[in-house]
Amino acid sequence: xxxxxxxxxxxxxxxxxxxxxxxxxxxxxxxxxxxxxxxxxxxxxxxxxxxxxxxxxxxxxxxxxxxxxxxxxxxxxxxxxxxxxxxxxxxxxxxxxxxxxxxxxxxxxxxxxxxxxxxxxxxxxxxxxxxxxxxxxxxxxxxxxxxxxxxxxxxxxxxxxxxxxxxxxxxxxxxxxxxxxxxxxxxxx
Numbered sequence: 001x002x003x004x005x006x007x008x009x010x011x012x013x014x015x016x017x018x019x020x021x022x023x024x025x026x027x028x029x030x031x032x033x034x035x036x037x038x039x040x041x042x043x044x045x046x047x048x049x050x051x052x053x054x055x056x057x058x059x060x061x062x063x064x065x066x067x068x069x070x071x072x073x074x075x076x077x078x079x080x081x082x083x084x085x086x087x088x089x090x091x092x093x094x095x096x097x098x099x100x101x102x103x104x105x106x107x108x109x110x111x112x113x114x115x116x117x118x119x120x121x122x123x124x125x126x127x128x129x130x131x132x133x134x135x136x137x138x139x140x141x142x143x144x145x146x147x148x149x150x151x152x153x154x155x156x157x158x159x160x161x162x163x164x165x166x167x168x169x170x171x172x173x174x175x176x177x178x179x180x181x182x183x184x185x186x187x188x189x
Contacts, residue, residue: 010061018051018073028042037072038071040071048076051077059082062081078095084115087112092116102136109140128160150184150185153180154177
């Protein structure tokens with residue numbers, strides 16, 4: 001019998017990992033909860049992080065995954081694979097502009113944006129945006145940076161709450177951010 005070696009490109013390998021770890025119960029729950037993605041494998045964040053550790057980090061693959069906007073796990077994996085050294089603030093703005101999910105925004109802030117040298121200026125810009133998703137990303141980014149400057153983060157939260165124009169998700173994050181900052185500053189009620 002002839003030994004046939006099958007090779008897959010990086011994208012195919014990633015998708016095979018998604019398929020091997022799929023969880024229909026979680027995928028169905030996400031669909032019922034209104035997830036905007038057409039394809040949901042139902043992977044959790046530690047599983048996606050494990051795939052990221054096994055996958056070569058490259059800008060090209062990260063961009064291909066990010067462009068795969070129909071698949072939840074592709075967009076969640078992309079921020080973990082991007083080369084941080086070459087990911088500019090303009091790249092971040094472009095990615096933020098294509099967000100359709102708060103879950104992906106959370107992963108992007110946690111795994112990528114908070115590590116960038118332009119994180120605070122970007123948060124300044126986004127936290128006061130008119131667009132709910134941009135504002136959400138700004139608040140989540142500040143939340144990831146709260147330990148660096150809790151007083152400044154509290155100012156973001158208070159300004160956002162006083163604006164009166166927060167959508168439900170932004171308001172929740174702003175309230176949580178304010179509570180966390182007050183705790184860190186010793187201003188608990």
